[in-house]
Amino acid sequence: MTITQNIRTNTRVIRASYANKNRVTQAQFRIETEEIDLNSVKPGGIILRNLYLSLDPYVRLTLDSEGSEATAPMRILNVPFYGLGVAEVVASGTDKYPVGTLITANTGYEKYTVFEYADNPYNFIRVLPAHARDESTGVGLYNYVSALGMPGLTALAGLRVMGVEAGKTIFVGSAAGGVGQLVGQLAKAQGLHVIGSAGSEEKVNYVVTKLGFDSAFNYKTETTRTALARLAPKGIDYFYDTIGGETLETVVDLINEKGHILSIGMLSQENGKEGYPIRNLNLLAPKGATIHGFIYYHHLNYFGELDETVRPLLERGEIEYKQQVFDGIENAPEHFINMLDGKYAGKVAIKISDL
Missing domain, CATH: 3.40.50.720 (NAD(P)-binding Rossmann-like Domain)
Incomplete structure (x- = not known):
């Protein structure tokens, strides 16, 4: 078991209220901070330092007060939004995900995310290949929440x-x-x-x-x-x-x-x-x-083929992929609203931290 001792300030985007049939506004979001003790990781758990966050239209469903029973855990008020992100393991209670591992997962709209049990299938953890760190070919890490995600x-x-x-x-x-x-x-x-x-x-x-x-x-x-x-x-x-x-x-x-x-x-x-x-x-x-x-x-088995086929196309410039990456987790609400309003073309992501 590997543990990194540290106290970190965690900035989080909280679901403050429902929009229901109305247009989403800033009223649905609240920014909060808390302290995270990286030494508090539990056996079988991990703590993530989030690097990039994908902003996706499906998250709009979590701002409806009513919905299917399956989406109920995603619609709870006064907790962080969740979405797919790229993250680095910074504290680990399991040999399966040692400190330094790069993953994509269902991370929070926050700087740090705690998974008390890493192997919960709803975390959607995908360990990234070693070459994901190599941005020298022009394929940035953020592509793992877009063209390679x-x-x-x-x-x-x-x-x-x-x-x-x-x-x-x-x-x-x-x-x-x-x-x-x-x-x-x-x-x-x-x-x-x-x-x-x-x-x-x-x-x-x-x-x-x-x-x-x-x-x-x-x-x-x-x-x-x-x-x-x-x-x-x-x-x-x-x-x-x-x-x-x-x-x-x-x-x-x-x-x-x-x-x-x-x-x-x-x-x-x-x-x-x-x-x-x-x-x-x-x-x-x-x-x-x-x-x-x-x-x-339902189709996670295609991730290997995706990385093998699309990454080389991106490296050679044979695929055009338009995306906009904005800085700062605290700016996620503004860009999420703009995305829903159709103000952006292509993929929208938030850069939370450098690798």
Whole structure:
């Protein structure tokens, strides 16, 4: 058992109140500090010094007072928010994770996170490869919460789940987002015709000129139905759906026979927006089309393939990945709100500390 003796000040972002059907504001967050004694690590536990934190739309669900029983532990008030982060083990009560180990895990929105039992499966611990420390190739450690982390895994595994085939057409929602931008590039590399949607002309131009999508449209100025009739007159075979709502309903109308829809999120119904009833699901059976529900932690076995295939592409500059990394855990609420409001393109992360 390895223990580092030290007292540290821990800055934490606390869930202060629910937003429910309203837009998320600063009122939902509170910044607090506490002292952490690194000598207090328990047998089987670890203490983490958090380095980077991923800001993700799914955390919006924790600001609803009501939800499924499964999400209840994530919605408790007056405790820190949790999200995926890159961290270094600074105190350890288990030989499995010695001091100095770099991991990604379900860390707190805080400088230090205590896992009383490291092997709790809900910690989602992934030990990073030794080369993760090597930033000399231009691949920063923050990529392990983006292109080499959960967004990258979601993109890679999602395409595998749908079983995409060369020569067919895929429509990617939120094409300029942290997942969508990688989905489009990986799909192009596999020989698909790729169409994307984004929320501004700047983002549309980015996904076509920088990411190599075959075409894209601005969903704020053109309906999905009109755009897809123009860009995919023979229909679409795959829909990588981060949007849900009316867009999903339109795609159910337009999806080709034996098509596949991958549902990874419902951005159109987050941040207090009303749910949208899909009225045409009866079309799926006669088309033989399939909707796949997707959550990344069912597909952790793809992490090895992700690091082996995508990291070299990043090193060689063969994949473009737009992300914004902001400094300071105390600034996480501001950037989380801006992310939900669509003010950022690409992946958003917070740098908490240097390695």
